[in-house]
Amino acid sequence: MANAFAAAVPYSSYGQFVSIFVEMLVSAGWKYMASGDGLSGYSATGKIFSGTGSGALGWGNPGAWARVQDPDVVGIREITIQHNNAGGAIIKYSPLAKFTAGGSATLTPTAPDQKILRNSYTPVWLAGPATGVAYGCAKDTAPYGFWYACTNSGAVSFAVGNPGVVTYTANGLTAPQGTTSATVRFVTGSTLPTSPTLPGGAVAPDVSYFAAAAGVSSFQLSTTIQGTGVQFTSTGSGTVSILRLGIMMDPVTSVPEDPDPVVWLIGRDSAWLTNRNCLARPTDGTNLSNSTSVVYGGTVEGAFATMSADRSLFLSVQPSGYACNSTGSSTPLFVMSNTGIPVNPFNANKYEALPFFWARVQYTYQGAFETSQLGIKGWSSMARWTGIQRTSCLDTLDAKKWIAVGCMWLPWDGSTTPVG
Amino acid sequence: MANGYIRNQRLAVTSYGPLMSMIVEMLVSAGWQYKASGDGQSGYSSTTKIFASIDTGALGWGNSGAWARIQDPGGGREFTFQHNNNGSLRVKYSASAKFVGGSPSSTVVPTATDEKYLAGDAAGSFGPGFFSPLDNMRGQIWQGLASGTAPYGFWFASQVVGHGIRYSNMMMDPVIGDTLDPDPVVLVLGSSGSFRGLAYADTVYSMGHNNTVNEANFNIGGTNTGCFAHMDISKRSMLSVRPLGYTCGALDSTTQSHISGRLETGSGNLPREEIANINRYGAGLNPFNGKPEYLPVLWSRTQVSANLANWNVGTANPNNYLAGIKGWSTMCRWTGLNRTSFLDTLDNKKWICVGAWWLPWDGITTPRY
Numbered sequence: 001m002a003n004a005f006a007a008a009v010p011y012s013s014y015g016q017f018v019s020i021f022v023e024m025l026v027s028a029g030w031k032y033m034a035s036g037d038g039l040s041g042y043s044a045t046g047k048i049f050s051g052t053g054s055g056a057l058g059w060g061n062p063g064a065w066a067r068v069q070d071p072d073v074v075g076i077r078e079i080t081i082q083h084n085n086a087g088g089a090i091i092k093y094s095p096l097a098k099f100t101a102g103g104s105a106t107l108t109p110t111a112p113d114q115k116i117l118r119n120s121y122t123p124v125w126l127a128g129p130a131t132g133v134a135y136g137c138a139k140d141t142a143p144y145g146f147w148y149a150c151t152n153s154g155a156v157s158f159a160v161g162n163p164g165v166v167t168y169t170a171n172g173l174t175a176p177q178g179t180t181s182a183t184v185r186f187v188t189g190s191t192l193p194t195s196p197t198l199p200g201g202a203v204a205p206d207v208s209y210f211a212a213a214a215g216v217s218s219f220q221l222s223t224t225i226q227g228t229g230v231q232f233t234s235t236g237s238g239t240v241s242i243l244r245l246g247i248m249m250d251p252v253t254s255v256p257e258d259p260d261p262v263v264w265l266i267g268r269d270s271a272w273l274t275n276r277n278c279l280a281r282p283t284d285g286t287n288l289s290n291s292t293s294v295v296y297g298g299t300v301e302g303a304f305a306t307m308s309a310d311r312s313l314f315l316s317v318q319p320s321g322y323a324c325n326s327t328g329s330s331t332p333l334f335v336m337s338n339t340g341i342p343v344n345p346f347n348a349n350k351y352e353a354l355p356f357f358w359a360r361v362q363y364t365y366q367g368a369f370e371t372s373q374l375g376i377k378g379w380s381s382m383a384r385w386t387g388i389q390r391t392s393c394l395d396t397l398d399a400k401k402w403i404a405v406g407c408m409w410l411p412w413d414g415s416t417t418p419v420g
Numbered sequence: 421m422a423n424g425y426i427r428n429q430r431l432a433v434t435s436y437g438p439l440m441s442m443i444v445e446m447l448v449s450a451g452w453q454y455k456a457s458g459d460g461q462s463g464y465s466s467t468t469k470i471f472a473s474i475d476t477g478a479l480g481w482g483n484s485g486a487w488a489r490i491q492d493p494g495g496g497r498e499f500t501f502q503h504n505n506n507g508s509l510r511v512k513y514s515a516s517a518k519f520v521g522g523s524p525s526s527t528v529v530p531t532a533t534d535e536k537y538l539a540g541d542a543a544g545s546f547g548p549g550f551f552s553p554l555d556n557m558r559g560q561i562w563q564g565l566a567s568g569t570a571p572y573g574f575w576f577a578s579q580v581v582g583h584g585i586r587y588s589n590m591m592m593d594p595v596i597g598d599t600l601d602p603d604p605v606v607l608v609l610g611s612s613g614s615f616r617g618l619a620y621a622d623t624v625y626s627m628g629h630n631n632t633v634n635e636a637n638f639n640i641g642g643t644n645t646g647c648f649a650h651m652d653i654s655k656r657s658m659l660s661v662r663p664l665g666y667t668c669g670a671l672d673s674t675t676q677s678h679i680s681g682r683l684e685t686g687s688g689n690l691p692r693e694e695i696a697n698i699n700r701y702g703a704g705l706n707p708f709n710g711k712p713e714y715l716p717v718l719w720s721r722t723q724v725s726a727n728l729a730n731w732n733v734g735t736a737n738p739n740n741y742l743a744g745i746k747g748w749s750t751m752c753r754w755t756g757l758n759r760t761s762f763l764d765t766l767d768n769k770k771w772i773c774v775g776a777w778w779l780p781w782d783g784i785t786t787p788r789y
Contacts, residue, residue: 257708309708322664322718345651345721345744346598352745354718357666360707375707376715 001071004028006136006148007416008393013130014085015052015060020134021148021247022066022081028138028146029071033078033098036105038063038085044103060085063106067099070144077144077249077262080108087130088121091247095260095306115304115314116297117247117266123299125268126245128152133241133419135393135403137411143262145382147248147410149272151393153241153420241392241420243406246271252305252358252378260306261378263317263358267301272406273389277301279319279407305377307360317358317377321385343387351397353384353409383408393418421493424450426564426576428788433557434475436505437482439588441474442562443576444488444501450566450574451493455519458526460485460505466524476505485527489519492572497592497605500529502540507551510540511590515603515655536658537641538609538648548611548643552587556580560587561788563762563772565780571605573751575779577615579762586775589615595649595719597747603650604747606661606719610645615775649746651721661746664718665754705756712766713756714778717749753778762787 004027011017026032032047038061041048047066054060065082069075078094092099094111103109118125129152136148245268254261270277278301294316296304307313344350358377386395386404395404396412403412412418424446431438448454454469460483463470469488476482487502487510498518502510512519514532522531539547552560564576577589591608595601608615640648640658648658706713721743755764755773764773765781772781781787 255706255708255711257706307707320666322666322720343744344598345746346600346653350598354745357715359666375705376713377707 001029001140003140003411003413004138005413005416006134007413008419009134011130011132011134011150013052013060014083014087014126015054015058015064017126017130017132017134017150018064018081018083018089019049019052019059021136022068024136024148025068025138025146028140028144030068030138030144031071031075032066033069033075034067034103034109036063036065036103036107037061038065038106040105042103042105054085062086065090065106065108067103067109069098071140072142072144078111082108083125084121086121087124087126087128089118089125090116090121091118091266092116093264095262095311113311115264117264117304118299119297120299123268125299126150127268128242128244132244133393135405135418137413139382139411143251145249145251145262147246147250147265147382147405149246149393149405150244151241151420152244241394243272243391243393244269246405248382248410250358250380250382252380254378257309258306258378259309259311263303263305263377263380264296265303266296268299270301272408273391274319274321274407279303303358305358307375307377315360317360319356319380319383319385320359321356322354352387353397353402354387355384356380383410385409392420394420421451421568422449423568423782424448424566424574425782425785426562427782427785429562430560430581430788431557431562433554435480435482436503436507436551436554437476437480437486438474439551439557439562440486440488440501440503441471441481443564443590444490446564446576447490447566447574450568450572452490452566452572453493454488455491455498456489456524456530458485458487458524458528459483460487460527462526464524464526470526487527487529489524489530491518493568494570494572496571498532502529502546503550504546506546507549507553508540508546509550510546511538511609512536513538513607513658515605515650534655536648538607538658539641539643539645541642545642547609547641548645550588550609550611552578552580559583561762562588563774563781563787565782567780573605575608575751575774577774579774581761583760585760586615587611589774591751591779593719593749593751595747595749597745600653601650601747602653602655606647606649606746606749607658608647615777647719649719649721651744651746659721661719661721663749663752663754664720666715712764713754714766714771715754715756717752717754717777719746719749720744721746751779 004024006020006024009020011020034044035048036042037048037057039056041057048057049059050057052059062085063082065080067078067080070077076096078098080092080099081089083089092108093115094113097111097113099109099111099114101110132150132152134150136146138146246265248265250263250265252261252263265271267278274280294300294302296314296316303317303319304314305317307315344352357379360374360377386407386409389407390404393403393405396402396418397409400412400414400416402409403418426442426446429442433439456466457470458464459470459479461478463479471479471481473480474482482505484505485502487500489498489500491498496516498514500512500519512529512535514535517532517534519530519532519535521533522528524530539550559581560578561581562576562578564574566574571594573592573594575591578587589608589610593606593608595604595606597604647661647663649661651659651661705711755776755778758776759773762772762774765771765787766778768783769781769785770783771778772787
């Protein structure tokens, strides 16, 4: 068995999108254990699907689902995924007991230890159009980590101005970080705005990819264009790609007492981003979205893991960034995560790629004490920090063995050039 | 060569000579060599150790101005140590050129073309109050290790018994970094509060210099204490670096896209503690087995000039060098919880807890405070 990849695979329907995901796992050794086509087709033991479209035995029906089991000889972990053919999905995880109860053409089976990572169709998991490009990797060796993401793309135009104006014109796309920021890939036929200038007057150095994020000085290494602070002296156009959803099962290097050493990352537009909606939830206790209050399931974006030796606690965890002391009145220094130092000072041609651990960090605000266990889950085996967050899938590292997805370097196939 | 140690040393002294001797001899026992020395009076050797005594008087380490030039066992790095017998040091470091210049004498240390003052300066000043007053020495205990294998890292520190304050720490921490790094070590020099965790405003602490005394304005030598390393391929200057902590979450309820936060288990809502993180308050115990954590340390220079044009390596002001990662410490691990004694060890005494760090230990000795 070899690692499997969704190597920039185009899709044009929700059925295809889900199928690409499941088949990627299967190619790495995961097994269909049951499935239903959302109509009347059902298999209690294997794959029922004969296609990705709608109709009998198709992945493209509302309610179509699959139960898959990891490649371990005795089968350890299982997931079920069901979708509504409109971008919504329900995803369940069984760390050990397995989905052996129930199941029909429209109903997924249950497991006594199941964790419903996503249990609502709305808001949809896959926002935006049903046309895009899928990216992912599934490892063929235990403990069989995987990740999966996608991008949508559409036209973008630039208007003369100081700051210049970036406008998305197709597919109803909206930038996840606001209307002034997006990752742009200039494809054949694109018209690059002439002399795009950056804050401070520096000229963007690269006519293929250029970037400017105010305050991010290593702009030449990013592929993010940001209207605010960027001066355009002519109009231009191109194609914008926007990172969409994400799911990852990240095996972690943990202590032997950890009964389930994996972390689940599940999210939609913020899946791979260090913003407060997912990987960088606030810790000041003043916001209900802080990690104390975050519970897996629903449509909550975040990372979750078993945090007790008896498996009773499945809690929000967060990736650790690197930082230095900020004592005093000034702004803290953030070194590696989103706004960071992406290149090595001794070899400026090299990107940094720093490991991180997952941890449960939250204390309870104003006197009450958190009963959940704080502490370190373990070191990620799938991801490294990129240093500067990308909003698309364009950059690779180390002969394409890694691909930048949001704030993380993730395993890549060593050969495929991503397309945004 | 076997490692050299300072183990549970508690000295009642009448001069600083015994302390200087103890430190240098720890290095020598790990293979470092005296290459020259002077007794601060009239005794001088241009090749080796001149000392016959650790106290004051002829050929004694306890005289003001007594000094030694020592070289690592691989013939690479060198230090000169000189003291004023009043608690302060003048320490110079040569990454490769060696101290073969100048007009050394019984009171004057030699020079190296690449020398950097870690403490004191070329004008003849000594550095910060490195040692506590002599009267306090019997209340302090010393520990240290010098590695007998390349690249010969070492550390030593003293602790006021029952108090929590450490003095007189120094470390040469070989790092794992980029292969183009011409001098992959970090030098740490600290006095009061040494090896303590981050998030302290006090400028004398060796690890937690803050934005008020930011790195861009913080220079090696003089009376400064801190952590320093070469941060460019030409070894032009040794710059302030800091050990990075681990931190999670967003900064506050309004700021997005920043990883910060805290790994503490109690309350404490000061913004200044947002990134106190694993070092000082951190999650010191593993949630699955209750064992102490042991996390690697990454050295980095984090602060540069706000003027983008000055970020280029080679500009006139060395403080404007590009920031970035120096490398991973080979000597230190974060403890997660700051200790105020030497009492804790880890992994069959292979590590000893010194402030915020686990540092290598001898595998045998039970530390006393």
